[in-house]
Amino acid sequence: MAAIKFTKQELKAQRDALARFTRFLPTLILKKQQLQAEIRRLSLALVEKRKALAAVEEGAANWLALFAEPFDMIPYMRVESLQVRQANVAGVSVEVLDEVAFIQTLPPLAPLAASPLWVDQGLETARRLAVLQLEIHFLHRQRQAVAEELRTTSQRVNLFEKVKIPEAKEHIRRIKIALGDLETAAVVRAKMAKGRQKERRRSTS
Numbered sequence: 001m002a003a004i005k006f007t008k009q010e011l012k013a014q015r016d017a018l019a020r021f022t023r024f025l026p027t028l029i030l031k032k033q034q035l036q037a038e039i040r041r042l043s044l045a046l047v048e049k050r051k052a053l054a055a056v057e058e059g060a061a062n063w064l065a066l067f068a069e070p071f072d073m074i075p076y077m078r079v080e081s082l083q084v085r086q087a088n089v090a091g092v093s094v095e096v097l098d099e100v101a102f103i104q105t106l107p108p109l110a111p112l113a114a115s116p117l118w119v120d121q122g123l124e125t126a127r128r129l130a131v132l133q134l135e136i137h138f139l140h141r142q143r144q145a146v147a148e149e150l151r152t153t154s155q156r157v158n159l160f161e162k163v164k165i166p167e168a169k170e171h172i173r174r175i176k177i178a179l180g181d182l183e184t185a186a187v188v189r190a191k192m193a194k195g196r197q198k199e200r201r202r203s204t205s
Contacts, residue, residue: 004171006178014175018168025160032157034090035150042143049139055133060125077124077130078103089142092149097138100131 004010083099 004175005072006175006182006200008179011172011175011179014168014171018165018172021160021164021168025157027161028153028157031091032150032153035092035146038090038092038146039143039150042139042146046136046139046143049132049136053129053136056125056132060122060129076102077126079130080104082134084138089146090149094142094145095138096142100134102127102163144157164190 004014080101080103082097083101084095084097087094087096
C-alpha cells in the first residue's frame with residue numbers, strides 16, 4: 001500500500017480519488033459487457049461462415065473430380081479489389097470486409113465458351129470459397145482486436161474493484177483514525193494545560 005500523509009488535505013485527496021474511481025467503474029463494467037457481447041456475436045458469425053464454407057465445399061465434392069480435365073482457373077480467380085472499411089465495434093476500431101471484386105477481363109486465349117462445361121459452376125464455387133475464406137479471416141481479426149480490448153478493460157475493472165477502490169477506502173479509514181487520535185490528543189493536552197493553569201492560580205492565591 002502506498003505511503004500516505006495523515007492530513008486533512010490528504011483525506012480530501014483520497015475522498016476525491018474514491019469518488020472518481022466509483023464514478024468511472026460503472027462505465028468500465030458497461031464497456032466490458034459490450035465487448036463480451038461483441039465477442040459472442042463475432043464467434044457466432046465465425047461459426048456460421050465456417051458452416052457455409054463447409055457446405056460449399058461439400059456441395060462441390062460431386063464435381064471436384066472433373067478438375068482432372070485440364071483447365072487453368074487461376075486467371076479467373078485473381079482479386080481485383082477488396083472494399084474494406086474501418087468500423088467502430090464497442091469502441092474498438094476494426095476492419096470490415098464489404099466486397100470482393102474479381103478481375104472480369106478474361107484471358108483472350110481461354111474464353112469461357114471454349115472451356116469445359118463444369119467451369120462456370122466451378123468458377124462460381126471457387127470464388128464463393130475465396131470470399132468465405134476472406135470473410136472468416138476478417139472476422140477472426142475483428143474478434144482478436146475485440147478480445148485484446150476486453151483483456152485490457154477486464155484488467156482495469158479488476159484494478160478498480162480489487163485495488164484502487166479498496167485502497168482508497170482503507171486510506172480514508174486510516175487517515176480519519178489518525179486525525180481523530182490527533183484531535184483527541186489535542187483535547188487532552190488542552191484540558192491538561194487548563195488544569196495546570198488552575199493549579200498555578202490556586203498556588204499563587
